[in-house]
Amino acid sequence: MEALEAVLLGVPLTLLVTGASLSIGVVLGVPLVMGLRSRNMPIRSACRYTVNLLRGIPAIVWLFIIYFGVSIGAFQFDAISAAIIGLGLISAAYMAEIYRGGISAVHAGQWEAGHALGVSDWTTFSRIVGPQALRVSIPSMTSYAISLIKDSSIASTIGVTEIVFFTTQDARSGGGGLTVYLLAAAVYVAMCIPLGLLSRKLDSSLRKKVSR
Amino acid sequence: MDASQRAQPMVSLRGVSKNYGERTIFSDVNLDVSPGEVMAVIGPSGAGKSTLLRCINFLEEPTSGQITLGGRTIRAGEGVSGRDVQALRRKAGMVFQHFNLFPHMSVLDNVSFAQMRVLKRSREDANKRSLALLDRVGLADFAGSYPARCSGGQQQRIAIARALAMDPEVMLFDEPTSALDPEVGLEVLAVMKELASDGMTMIIVTHEMGFARDVSDTLVVMADGKIIEHGDPRQILSEPNHDRTRLFLRAVLGR
Numbered sequence: 073m074e075a076l077e078a079v080l081l082g083v084p085l086t087l088l089v090t091g092a093s094l095s096i097g098v099v100l101g102v103p104l105v106m107g108l109r110s111r112n113m114p115i116r117s118a119c120r121y122t123v124n125l126l127r128g129i130p131a132i133v134w135l136f137i138i139y140f141g142v143s144i145g146a147f148q149f150d151a152i153s154a155a156i157i158g159l160g161l162i163s164a165a166y167m168a169e170i171y172r173g174g175i176s177a178v179h180a181g182q183w184e185a186g187h188a189l190g191v192s193d194w195t196t197f198s199r200i201v202g203p204q205a206l207r208v209s210i211p212s213m214t215s216y217a218i219s220l221i222k223d224s225s226i227a228s229t230i231g232v233t234e235i236v237f238f239t240t241q242d243a244r245s246g247g248g249g250l251t252v253y254l255l256a257a258a259v260y261v262a263m264c265i266p267l268g269l270l271s272r273k274l275d276s277s278l279r280k281k282v283s284r
Numbered sequence: 285m286d287a288s289q290r291a292q293p294m295v296s297l298r299g300v301s302k303n304y305g306e307r308t309i310f311s312d313v314n315l316d317v318s319p320g321e322v323m324a325v326i327g328p329s330g331a332g333k334s335t336l337l338r339c340i341n342f343l344e345e346p347t348s349g350q351i352t353l354g355g356r357t358i359r360a361g362e363g364v365s366g367r368d369v370q371a372l373r374r375k376a377g378m379v380f381q382h383f384n385l386f387p388h389m390s391v392l393d394n395v396s397f398a399q400m401r402v403l404k405r406s407r408e409d410a411n412k413r414s415l416a417l418l419d420r421v422g423l424a425d426f427a428g429s430y431p432a433r434c435s436g437g438q439q440q441r442i443a444i445a446r447a448l449a450m451d452p453e454v455m456l457f458d459e460p461t462s463a464l465d466p467e468v469g470l471e472v473l474a475v476m477k478e479l480a481s482d483g484m485t486m487i488i489v490t491h492e493m494g495f496a497r498d499v500s501d502t503l504v505v506m507a508d509g510k511i512i513e514h515g516d517p518r519q520i521l522s523e524p525n526h527d528r529t530r531l532f533l534r535a536v537l538g539r
Contacts, residue, residue, distance in 0.1 A: 184343055185384035189398035189450060190374040193366070199397070203388050 075252040078242040079259050082235035085152070086263075089224040089234060092156045094217055097163025104168035105175065106197075119168075126165035132226050134158040139230045155227035163220060170212045174205035207278045214271035218264045235259060293352070294319045294454055294485045295340060300349030300360070302335055309335045310509040313349070317454070317487060317502075322480045324500035324517065325489045328532050331506040333489045337456050340487070341376040342369045354453040374402065377447030381459040383439040385431040385446070391418065392427040395446045403450065410449075417445040421475050437468035441475055448479075455479065457488040473499075493536055497521055505529050 107119030126134075139154035149157065178201050186196030228237035239256040243249040293316035301311040310332035317323050325333045338344040340351060346360035354375040358368050386394050395414035399405045405413070418424045421441035423434075431439055440460055447455060457476065461469035473495055480486055480499050490496060496503055496517055503517035507528045513520050521537075524530050 179382075179384070181380060181382055181384035182386065185378075185380065185386070186398075188341060188343060188373060188376075188378035188380075189446070190370050190402045191398055192370065195401055199401070200386055207388070 075242055075248075076255050078238045079235055079252060079255045082233060082238040083259065083263075085227075085232055085234040085237075086221065086224050089152065089155050089159065089227050089232060090217070090221045093159035093163050093224070094220055096156070096160030097165075097167045097216075098213075100160070100164035101167025101171055104164055105171040108168060108172055109175065123165045123168055126162050127169075131159060131162055131223055132229060134162060135226060135230050151227070151231045154230060155224070155232050159220065159224065159227070163216070166216055167213070170209050170216065171205060173212070174207075174209035175201060177208045178204045207275075210271055210275050210278070214267060218267055221263055221267075222260060292319075292355075293317055294321070294354060295487065296352040297340070298350045298352075300336070300339060300346045300351060302332070302339055302344065303347045308509055310506070313511060315504070315511065315514075317485060319453075319485055320483045321502060322484075322486045322500045323488065323502045323504060324496035325487065325504045325506060326491065326493070326496055326532075326536075327506035327512075328535075332509050333506050334458050336506065337458050337487060337489050340456060341373045341378060343378070374450060375453045377450055377452035377455045379440070379443050379447055379455065379457045379460045381462050383431075383436070383443045383463075385439055385443055387431055389430075390427070391423070391429050391431060391434070391442055394431065394442060395449050398446070399449050413449055414445070417448050418442070420448075421445050422471075435468060436464045437471045440464065440472045444472075444475055444479070454485040454487065457486065457490070459489055459491065461490070461492055491536065493521070493533075505532070507532065 104119055104123065107115050108123065110116045110119070129137075135155055135158040138149060138158045139151060142149060142154075182201050182204065183196055186200045187193075191200070224234060225236040227234055228240065231237070235256055239252050242252045295315070295317040297313055297315040300313045300315075302309040303311075313336060325337070327333050335344055339346045340353065342351075342358065342364070345364065348361050350357055350359040351372070353372050356368075356372050356375065358364055358372055385391075386397065389397060392411060392414055395417060396407065396410040399410035399413060400407060403410075415424055415427060418427055421444055423438055423441055423445070426434055426438065426442070431442065434442065444455075444460075460476070461472050464472065469492070473492065476486070476488070476495070477499050488495075488500065500517050502515065503513070503520050504511055505513035505520060505524070505526070507526075512526045513524060513529050520529065521533065524533060
């Protein structure tokens with residue numbers, strides 16, 4: 073029972089790191105995908121290189137670079153901020169790619185219909201194409217969120233006291249290593265399953281609205 | 285007729301050309317459409333009819349030439365500003381082959397959206413206008429439904445209402461019945477006929493020969509990137525000047 077308590081102690085920070093970095097990704101992914109689709113060559117290639125860079129470096133390496141390397145003036149990132157920023161930036165790159173897929177899945181006629189009505193580019197994107205692209209993107213976004221819950225365990229390597237941090241601590245302090253890791257596994261599964269259910273429910277209710 | 289008495293054309297194309305790289309879609313097209321005129325554009329596929337229509341509201345930017353619509357002129361090719369294009373588009377309503385309704389909005393919102401966003405009408409005013417137009421195309425009962433619940437013919441009538449809601453000075457139709465069953469197409473043609481008799485200026489790219497003959501005031505035949513005939517529909521359909529027109533008419537009428 074003590075082992076379970078130890079594992080559960082890490083849940084708040086696992087949720088915080090996942091939720092915060094996912095939010096950063098969901099928001100920053102929007103300007104990034106707009107850059108990827110820009111007609112302006114320099115902007116487009118800058119965004120393309122950014123995405124390639126963010127996706128090409130392992131999360132654990134990013135976290136160490138930000139934690140040990142980056143300091144702004146006298147301010148050094150603490151472990152939690154470093155984890156959130158690192159995973160948040162990576163999420164932004166993945167979200168941008170997910171959005172890009174979603175946007176290209178929307179029929180070109182939707183842009184044309186907006187434009188023909190005299191609606192501006194931005195409003196056509198934000199009110200007509202965007203919402204449809206988002207709906208298409210929800211399943212991929214959920215898959216990403218689920219893998220992010222698990223990837224947030226990487227934050228334990230820079231000392232963020234999330235699930236794996238406490239689990240490892242408990243295992244080292246003597247108790248049965250297998251038991252506590254199995255408990256940790258169960259807790260992760262318990263967090264991921266509802267997310268999948270929620271996504272499928274959201275997807276089918278949105279689908280019901282737009283199709284016969 | 286005295287030149288001063290002649291009405292200013294509603295739509296006027298001067299030397300309009302469109303290329304995709306090396307490929308010429310059409311070149312040096314000159315065309316005037318008077319207020320209230322209904323013009324049908326026919327011709328074999330690949331002739332450039334749809335591209336020409338889409339150049340009128342700059343959905344495709346012409347490579348060169350100038351387009352005047354309701355007194356607003358845009359010259360192609362020299363840094364066309366987005367603001368000018370938006371202003372020009374506001375004067376033209378467009379109806380697409382595949383309707384292009386917004387699937388995530390109700391029928392009412394489809395018709396009201398641009399009124400609120402572009403014309404800055406209040407939701408109340410926009411909805412009132414939308415309901416009147418939906419009633420006019422016989423679909424007031426569908427205001428609360430989503431487009432996917434409507435048949436193709438109904439969707440196209442909603443698309444017509446959506447375009448009319450912007451109070452356009454000219455309506456552009458890009459093969460509005462081509463994606464519909466012949467029977468369903470009739471209900472769309474009926475709405476268009478009514479619109480024509482109300483005095484709307486219309487340019488219609490179509491394969492509906494009956495409509496071109498009976499409803500349109502002028503007929504344009506395009507082939508191989510050029511306008512090869514332009515004049516009275518009955519005359520062109522019965523005695524075309526060009527062999528190319530004869531060939532085309534034999535294919536569409538003689539089946």
